[in-house]
Amino acid sequence: xxxxxxxxxxxxxxxxxxxxxxxxxxxxxxxxxxxxxxxxxxxxxxxxxxxxxxxxxxxxxxxxxxxxxxxxxxxxxxxxxxxxxxxxxxxxxxxxxxxxxxxxxxxxxxxxxxxxxxxxxxxxxxxxxxxxxxxxxxxxxxxxxxxxxxxxxxxxxxxxxxxxxxxxxxxxxxxxxxxxxxxxxxxxxxxxxxxxxxxxxxxxxxxxxxxxxxxxxxxxxxxxxxxxxxxxxxxxxxxxxxxxxxxxxxxxxxxxxxxxxxxxxxxxxxxxxxxxxxxxxxxxxxxxxxxxxxxxxxxxxxxxxxxxxxxxxxxxxxxxxxxxxxxxxxxxxxxxxxxxxxxxxxxxxxxxxxxxxxxxxxxxxxxxxxxxxxxxxxxxxxxxxxxxxxxxxxxxxxxxxxxxxxxxxxxxxxxxxxxxxxxxxxxxxxxxx
Amino acid sequence: xxxxxxxxxxxxxxxxxxxxxxxxxxxxxxxxxxxxxxxxxxxxxxxxxxxxxxxxxxxxxxxxxxxxxxxxxxxxxxxxxxxxxxxxxxxxxxxxxxxxxxxxxxxxxxxxxxxxxxxxxxxxxxxxxxxxxxxxxxxxxxxxxxxxxxxxxxxxxxxxxxxxxxxxxxxxxxxxxxxxxxxxxxxxxxxxxxxxxxxxxxxxxxxxxxxxxxxxxxxxxxxxxxxxxxxxxxxxxxxxxxxxxxxxxxxxxxxxxxxxxxxxxxxxxxxxxxxxxxxxxxxxxxxxxxxxxxxxxxxxxxxxxxxxxxxxxxxxxxxxxxxxxxxxxxxxxxxxxxxxxxxxxxxxxxxxxxxxxxxxxxxxxxxxxxxxxxxxxxxxxxxxxxxxxxxxxxxxxxxxxxxxxxxxxxxxxxxxxxxxxxxxxxxxxxxxxxxxxxxxxxxxx
Numbered sequence: 001x002x003x004x005x006x007x008x009x010x011x012x013x014x015x016x017x018x019x020x021x022x023x024x025x026x027x028x029x030x031x032x033x034x035x036x037x038x039x040x041x042x043x044x045x046x047x048x049x050x051x052x053x054x055x056x057x058x059x060x061x062x063x064x065x066x067x068x069x070x071x072x073x074x075x076x077x078x079x080x081x082x083x084x085x086x087x088x089x090x091x092x093x094x095x096x097x098x099x100x101x102x103x104x105x106x107x108x109x110x111x112x113x114x115x116x117x118x119x120x121x122x123x124x125x126x127x128x129x130x131x132x133x134x135x136x137x138x139x140x141x142x143x144x145x146x147x148x149x150x151x152x153x154x155x156x157x158x159x160x161x162x163x164x165x166x167x168x169x170x171x172x173x174x175x176x177x178x179x180x181x182x183x184x185x186x187x188x189x190x191x192x193x194x195x196x197x198x199x200x201x202x203x204x205x206x207x208x209x210x211x212x213x214x215x216x217x218x219x220x221x222x223x224x225x226x227x228x229x230x231x232x233x234x235x236x237x238x239x240x241x242x243x244x245x246x247x248x249x250x251x252x253x254x255x256x257x258x259x260x261x262x263x264x265x266x267x268x269x270x271x272x273x274x275x276x277x278x279x280x281x282x283x284x285x286x287x288x289x290x291x292x293x294x295x296x297x298x299x300x301x302x303x304x305x306x307x308x309x310x311x312x313x314x315x316x317x318x319x320x321x322x323x324x325x326x327x328x329x330x331x332x333x334x335x336x337x338x339x340x341x342x343x344x345x346x347x348x349x350x351x352x353x354x355x356x357x358x359x360x361x362x363x364x365x366x367x368x369x370x371x372x373x374x375x376x377x378x379x380x381x382x383x384x385x386x387x388x389x390x391x392x393x394x395x396x397x398x399x400x401x402x403x404x405x406x407x408x409x410x411x412x413x414x415x416x417x418x419x420x421x422x423x424x425x426x427x428x429x430x431x432x433x
Numbered sequence: 434x435x436x437x438x439x440x441x442x443x444x445x446x447x448x449x450x451x452x453x454x455x456x457x458x459x460x461x462x463x464x465x466x467x468x469x470x471x472x473x474x475x476x477x478x479x480x481x482x483x484x485x486x487x488x489x490x491x492x493x494x495x496x497x498x499x500x501x502x503x504x505x506x507x508x509x510x511x512x513x514x515x516x517x518x519x520x521x522x523x524x525x526x527x528x529x530x531x532x533x534x535x536x537x538x539x540x541x542x543x544x545x546x547x548x549x550x551x552x553x554x555x556x557x558x559x560x561x562x563x564x565x566x567x568x569x570x571x572x573x574x575x576x577x578x579x580x581x582x583x584x585x586x587x588x589x590x591x592x593x594x595x596x597x598x599x600x601x602x603x604x605x606x607x608x609x610x611x612x613x614x615x616x617x618x619x620x621x622x623x624x625x626x627x628x629x630x631x632x633x634x635x636x637x638x639x640x641x642x643x644x645x646x647x648x649x650x651x652x653x654x655x656x657x658x659x660x661x662x663x664x665x666x667x668x669x670x671x672x673x674x675x676x677x678x679x680x681x682x683x684x685x686x687x688x689x690x691x692x693x694x695x696x697x698x699x700x701x702x703x704x705x706x707x708x709x710x711x712x713x714x715x716x717x718x719x720x721x722x723x724x725x726x727x728x729x730x731x732x733x734x735x736x737x738x739x740x741x742x743x744x745x746x747x748x749x750x751x752x753x754x755x756x757x758x759x760x761x762x763x764x765x766x767x768x769x770x771x772x773x774x775x776x777x778x779x780x781x782x783x784x785x786x787x788x789x790x791x792x793x794x795x796x797x798x799x800x801x802x803x804x805x806x807x808x809x810x811x812x813x814x815x816x817x818x819x820x821x822x823x824x825x826x827x828x829x830x831x832x833x834x835x836x837x838x839x840x841x842x843x844x845x846x847x848x849x850x851x852x853x854x855x856x857x858x859x860x861x862x863x864x865x866x867x868x869x870x871x872x873x874x875x876x877x878x
Contacts, residue, residue, distance in 0.1 A: 068472030068500065070465070348540035351478030371481070391475050392540070 021108035041104025074236035138204020156191035163195025205231025238264030249278025268302025445730025508558035582610020584845025585666035587862030679771030707805025714809030
């Protein structure tokens with residue numbers, strides 16, 4: 001079984017699966033049970049400044065979208081940071097860390113955007129022996145209205161400033177948690193790096209309304225007839241998170257900055273994908289909230305098996321492996337030509353490929369006598385829609401044309417790599433070197 | 434009284450057994466089950482299920498309407514093609530029709546449960562008492578429909594919807610035909626057939642005259658004279674005889690009568706049933722009679738069919754259902770004689786085999802103990818009016834049910850062509866109505 005031990009910004013954990021700062025990590029009871037279940041680390045639910053505890057709504061704080069069999073696909077929440085007294089959290093953190101020295105324990109923090117507040121909280125957590133801090137610049141609801149959370153995360157200058165304070169007033173490793181509710185995630189990541197962050201973690205939740213009640217005409221979850229946007233997470237957000245992680249992993253200014261990947265990680269495979277795109281570890285919340293702590297067992301066994309199959313001996317061999325293959329559109333090979341082909345033995349004759357291609361794409365699938373569906377290479381642009389809508393895995397595949405083959409659609413011979421930057425139709429094309 | 438009591442007696446079972454045995458065989462999906470089942474539909478292009486449905490219900494569309502939480506809209510999609518979609522959802526041999534060709538049946542042996550989804554949709558609307566169609570402007574035309582079974586009801590509804598005045602004549606005390614008097618009780622319990630007729634009648638413009646049939650107060654000439662068109666939907670009222678010695682012995686009955694009596698019985702514990710029941714035949718009627726004999730407490734029930742299993746018109750699912758309740762099915766055996774003094778005691782069969790010249794007996798015989806014999810070897814056209822061309826024992830039709838006599842249409846089991854299924858009868862009734870409408874309104878093609 002592969003060794004899953006991970007060292008992330010100097011913090012060691014037996015595996016790369018951490019629980020994200022969220023309801024599951026709000027108290028000692030949960031965190032102990034999470035560790036017992038096998039989680040490699042925990043980011044304790046965000047602590048705020050000393051003072052009267054945070055108040056949450058007393059009606060529903062989560063909303064969801066589901067698949068047909070109530071499979072939870074996306075979750076949103078309007079919960080705030082911890083609503084338990086600071087001293088209780090600190091006492092518990094200290095106790096838990098003492099009992100689980102081999103596990104990672106990072107404390108998430110969110111206090112008002114002034115140096116004194118940060119100085120005070122950092123001092124308060126000093127003797128918990130926690131492994132690091134995560135700055136919550138991400139929560140998009142409630143706290144952001146008070147100038148914290150994503151209100152900070154949306155202004156790169158603030159991120160840099162606060163990160164610098166934290167690094168000045170603490171020797172703890174510092175992770176900056178980024179909000180996806182921005183236009184270009186590279187900017188806040190750059191700011192975090194400039195401020196001295198040891199790592200970034202992303203994504204935090206996305207502004208969302210999960211549904212609208214069509215009888216009461218209020219967004220869900222509804223509190224006494226009204227609703228406020230929440231933060232969206234779960235399997236549905238994974239593609240957005242993967243893209244943002246990859247942007248930071250390959251951006252010249254942020255390349256090499258450690259990333260803790262967050263956003264819809266539900267299985268070992270999701271985790272492996274985040275890691276391949278540059279995440280040194282992953283943080284999980286919705287999957288645990290949906291199925292309980294036990295899911296980590298599948299993540300551990302699955303990632304181990306995969307690494308064994310690939311011959312990877314350490315997670316570091318996986319981390320970032322896909323990053324070189326993430327590129328800009330203008331670098332894609334325009335002379336790479338593929339054609340869809342339908343395996344008639346696997347085809348169940350539902351005709352979805354036909355409907356999709358005929359109605360919405362390139363009219364490149366024939367429906368022949370006896371519901372036989374065939375691709376017309378002379379029209380197929382290889383868009384992949386037929387594969388995406390086909391209910392049978394591997395029934396439709398893409399066959400790459402070999403160099404020298406003629407594309408029946410264009411009549412052109414498949415040539416060597418050439419991208420848009422040199423394409424004759426590009427007014428900005430540079431002459432090929 | 435118990436299962437071992439000899440003879441044909443009532444009350445073989447405990448009081449609770451009857452309710453349990455005759456309860457709804459495939460209860461309606463709840464909303465969640467329906468949504469999960471609906472999600473399995475691939476929304477196929479030019480869907481094979483739709484082609485396989487004799488009434489061409491837009492199945493992918495109605496399933497999608499269920500999936501999005503609008504079973505009432507789904508029901509309207511169904512009813513617009515098949516006004517008896519509620520009964521068809523219960524009795525259609527879906528495993529031989531829509532579900533047989535479902536791409537998921539072909540691919541994985543597990544079709545989308547179209548029949549049960551259809552029932553979910555139709556029940557959802559019908560239990561609200563909503564009739565989704567409104568009658569067109571009165572045309573002043575009058576159409577007679579003879580027979581209030583599926584074909585007659587479907588024709589009447591479509592005609593009424595088009596604004597015609599419809600009178601249905603039926604011999605029986607209740608409308609519904611085989612929906613009311615045929616069909617195993619557990620397929621349509623709780624008075625569904627009558628509730629469906631009542632609901633169908635909400636379209637308006639349909640009068641039902643009961644106790645009237647051709648040769649029983651009606652003649653075709655008088656119907657023609659009094660109406661602008663006539664639809665014959667008289668079914669197959671005749672029953673084939675065994676043509677075996679001893680057929681006249683007591684307790685040798687027609688399976689259709691047994692089924693009808695059972696359907697009408699308020700208290701099934703009062704129904705007499707044999708200890709050893711032999712059902713002769715290979716169709717749905719044979720299966721329904723045999724299964725219900727077991728459910729009434731018969732100890733041994735045997736279906737004997739003279740040809741091989743592949744030729745049984747009862748579907749594989751029906752056969753499996755029969756064997757699952759303990760019915761034994763013997764193939765390739767034909768009745769030779771019924772034996773007994775006064776009442777039947779035994780039936781002698783001869784084994785058969787398919788020979789180039791047809792079915793032949795092998796000479797080998799066996800006997801089955803029987804204190805009750807049910808004949809289910811097919812129904813025949815009875816009481817068809819003089820002057821109509823008959824073809825293969827049924828009323829000859831061309832196009833959408835046009836008989837050889839102008840102004841007279843035929844639909845359902847009595848009409849030539851098509852399988853003798855409820856859903857086929859509905860399709861034929863509906864299509865005849867459309868054809869009548871076109872011809873009455875001068876749009877005949």
